Amino acid sequence: MSAAIEVRGLRKSYGDKLVLDGIDLTVAKGTIFSLLGPNGAGKTTAVQILSTLSTADAGEIRVDGTDLHQDPEAVRAAIGVTGQFSAVDGLMTGRENLILMADLYHLGRSEARRRADELLERFDLVEAGGKMAMTYSGGMKRRLDLAMTLVGRPRIIFLDEPTTGLDPRSRHDMWTMIRDLVAGGVTVFLTTQYLEEADELADRIAVLDHGRLVAHGTAAELKRLVPGGHVRLRFTSPAEFALAGQALPTAVANSESLVLQVPNDGSVHSLRDLLARIDDASLEVDELTVHTPDLDDVFFAVTGQSTQHEAALSTDGTTK
CATH class of the missing domain: 3.30.70 (Alpha-Beta Plaits)
Structure with missing residues (x-):
């Protein structure tokens, strides 16, 4: 399978703090790749660099076949990003949020409205489309956020902890939507603190710890790394x-x-x-x-931290 994302020797420091220490990874087109790691491991920094929101200190990066350093505009045209925090404007209706995003893509007045209505229907937000987004539930806001990411029909989507704070039903609804996107040919780069989420969704998984990739493979391959079955x-x-x-x-x-x-x-x-x-x-x-060992066992074995301990330490839900 051809690669949607190729990274070699990616490095990033903030002052004297080394955040990414020469990581290599490849994401095949039309798959879900999940990047796991404890708080502070560098997951969000990696997403910010790959989505052109931050610059790397060193490394080769190709996204959708394009050299990110040479043509970041072409990369931006191929990707969509849903961050940890919703980009939804609560003082606008759901439909207005989508139309605003379409305007930013210069879709034109009629096409912007057609695309907004199409996405409202796709994400089961037709009834809520005329209501202020501040009245939406957490799950509805995340669905609208993802819909806004899709306005420009990206071929690659970065989802940075997209289900944080959602109830189990809303989380499963989001999983269904992500699977549907991939079935339609979209590539998804997912970061998450929920090991079950990576196990359910990801074709391949990499574990990042202290700026280094400490394990990678399919969920089954990673589980075989841990004794105790x-x-x-x-x-x-x-x-x-x-x-x-x-x-x-x-x-x-x-x-x-x-x-x-x-x-x-x-x-x-x-x-x-x-x-x-x-x-x-x-x-x-x-x-x-x-x-048999699960991904929690893998996570603990390769990072020395349990996900439960991580969640207890995290007070604001952020990962850098």
Whole structure:
């Protein structure tokens, strides 16, 4: 697949603070790429540079096939940006916000209104389109914000923590809209603090920590970096539990709960082998549960921080 974004050796400092330390990344066209990292890791700085809102100290950057340093105007024509904080003007109606954005793209009066109405319908905002945006719920504002990003029909969209502060239903609605965009050929560069969001949406994920990429790959590939996968076997009979311990000597036993934890990577081959051993020993297992590492485990392993701890430390929801 051809690349929508190519970055080599990207560096950025603010004074004596090194924020991005020579990062390399490639984003394939028509995919969702998610950049994860704790607060202060450099996620927003990376988005600002790639979207021409800030300049890099060093590095090669190509966006939609264009050298960003040589032709930033062409890059701006190809991209859209939805930041952490809504660009919606609360004193204007939803439709007026969209028309204003269309005017900035010089679409012309009739085309601007046609495009606004098209986007209001696409994002289920037709009824709200004539109301002041200050009356919108958080989810509605984020939908309008995304609609405003799409006015210029960008081929690449940067979404910087687009669901921060939304309730679970609104977050899932936003996920659906993002998937629909990609199905239509748009490339999405997503930063998020929600590991579930990256797991649900991203084709590829990179983890940024202290300005460096410390892990990258698909969600499945990243999860395989972390040990600790196991199968939990629960028994109702102490005698059966004792027999199982003999048949499965690598298991960690909890005699009080009659539970064995058998190391297992969760693959079909490994599970088939374990089930065969259980069957050969004629064991009566009351409950079997497969436990595999998730992205929270990956995040903690490669950054030394848990996402829950990060959220507790964050007071204003920003990431630099």
